[in-house]
Amino acid sequence: MPVTDDSWISEETDQLKPSAARLYDYLLGGAHNFAVDRALAEKLLAKHPDGAVAARLNRAFMRRAVLFMVDQGIRQFLDLGSGIPTVGNVHEVAQAADEQCRVIYVDFEDVAVAHGELLLAGNDRVAMLAADATEPSAVLDAPETKRLIDFNEPVGLLAVTLFHYVAPQRDPHGVMRRYRDALVTGSYLGISHVGSDVATWDLEWAVDTANRESQDGVYPRLRAEVLDLFTGFELVEPGLVTTSRWRPDRPDEAGDHQYLDVIYAGVGRKIF
Numbered sequence: 001m002p003v004t005d006d007s008w009i010s011e012e013t014d015q016l017k018p019s020a021a022r023l024y025d026y027l028l029g030g031a032h033n034f035a036v037d038r039a040l041a042e043k044l045l046a047k048h049p050d051g052a053v054a055a056r057l058n059r060a061f062m063r064r065a066v067l068f069m070v071d072q073g074i075r076q077f078l079d080l081g082s083g084i085p086t087v088g089n090v091h092e093v094a095q096a097a098d099e100q101c102r103v104i105y106v107d108f109e110d111v112a113v114a115h116g117e118l119l120l121a122g123n124d125r126v127a128m129l130a131a132d133a134t135e136p137s138a139v140l141d142a143p144e145t146k147r148l149i150d151f152n153e154p155v156g157l158l159a160v161t162l163f164h165y166v167a168p169q170r171d172p173h174g175v176m177r178r179y180r181d182a183l184v185t186g187s188y189l190g191i192s193h194v195g196s197d198v199a200t201w202d203l204e205w206a207v208d209t210a211n212r213e214s215q216d217g218v219y220p221r222l223r224a225e226v227l228d229l230f231t232g233f234e235l236v237e238p239g240l241v242t243t244s245r246w247r248p249d250r251p252d253e254a255g256d257h258q259y260l261d262v263i264y265a266g267v268g269r270k271i272f
Contacts, residue, residue, distance in 0.1 A: 017036060017215050018034075018039075018041075018213060018215065019109050019111070019214065019215045019216060020083075020165060020210075020214060020218075021083040021084050021107065021109040021111065021112045022109070022111055023037050023040060023041050023214065024083050024084070024161070025037075025083065025084040026038055026041045027041060027051060027052045028052075028055055028056065028059055030084060032084050032111050032115050033111075040209075040210075040213055043213075044209065044210075047202065047205065047206070048202070048206065054243075057243040057244050057263070058160065058161060058192050058263050058265070060243070060248075060250070061192055061243040061244075061246050062090070062093075062190070062192070063093050064247050064248075064249060065158070065190035065265075066090055066093045066156065066190075067093060067097060068188075068236075068247065068267060069156040070098060070101065072188065073154065074155070074187075074188055075098060075101050075102065075153075076102045076103075076148065076149050076150065076153065076156065077090055077094060077101065077102070077103045077104070077155070077156040077158060078103075078104050078139070078145070078149060078155055078156070078157050078158065078179075079103060079105045079106060079158045079160075080106050080139070080157070080158060080159045081133045081159065081161070081162035082106060082107050082116070082158075083107060083161075084109070084112045084115050089119075090103050091103040091105075091120075091123070091125070095125070099125075100125070102125045102126065102148045102149065103125070103127075103148070104127055104144060104148055104149060105120075105126070105127070105129065106133045107128075107129075107130070107131075107133070108130060108131060108133075113128055116128030125148065127144040127147070127148055129144050129145065133159075133162060133175075134170055134172075134175050136178035136182070137178075140178075140182050151182055151184065152184060154183070154184055154185075154186040154187040155183050155184075156187070156188050157179055157187065157189045157190070158189075158190045159189070159190070159192075159229075160190065161192050161193070161194075161263070162191075162193075163175075163176070163191065163226075163229060164220055164221065165216050166219065167217055167219055168219065172229065176229045177231070180231070180232045183270050184270070185270050185272065186269065187269070187270040188267060188268065188270070189230065189233050190267045191226065191229055191264075191265070191266055191267075192263050192264065193220075193221060193229070193263065193264050193265075194218065194262060194264075195221065195223055195226065195242070195262065195264045196220035196221055197223055198223065198242060198261065198262060198264065203220060226240060226266075227240055230266065232270060232271065232272055233268025235267070235268045236267050236268065240265070240266035241264070241265065241266065242261030242262075242264060242265065243261055243263050243264075244261050245265075246265045
């Protein structure tokens with residue numbers, strides 16, 4: 001249900017056109033979204049009723065990826081295009097495993113930033129950075145990043161459902177290269193990305209609808225193109241698969257849901 005307290009809404013927020021962050025929040029059962037977001041979500045769900053399940057499978061992959069990285073000794077995370085902090089945030093997952101973990105969330109969506117700042121107040125090991133994740137210098141050089149992230153030590157870099165919102169002319173592989181170059185060997189990268197060659201839905205309709213009616217363009221890519229984002233990283237088992245197939249550890253995150261997978265997911269370790 002939407003919240004009635006509107007203190008999290010900034011004057012700059014566009015409430016007339018849906019955003020990807022608020023749409024995702026709604027699909028996950030969050031409360032920080034507007035009527036226009038819910039209307040578009042319901043339009044998409046009317047065509048593809050399992051869309052909310054796909055969103056939950058993606059969120060579950062993120063949880064497992066974070067826990068895997070913590071198990072590998074990662075204690076600092078940079079979450080690019082984090083969206084609105086909702087159930088199962090990176091810092092909640094990581095700090096439940098080790099309270100010393102540090103997290104930087106990065107997003108430019110007004111609601112994501114405003115709600116993130118409210119949620120994280122009082123937690124000095126986590127910060128919300130208002131920045132465009134496709135501009136690495138703005139992220140890497142930010143005071144918040146420098147305070148919490150030591151790039152002389154391995155980092156867990158997360159780009160969960162980020163790059164399929166990055167148009168080809170924005171050079172997603174160049175953006176990824178800038179972040180990779182900032183990381184030391186032994187860092188980890190987790191990516192999920194809508195696949196144009198894996199979707200069982202009417203992807204063309206869904207993409208056209210989102211591109212026409214929301215603030216954020218969607219650019220699905222072939223598996224080979226997603227693999228290219230891992231250049232310089234060695235994929236851990238089971239490689240680049242769909243979300244429910246990446247190390248499922250709960251019955252509700254695998255099995256019969258595999259036919260709903262429309263998103264590739266993988267984690268890699270930086271090797272050079």
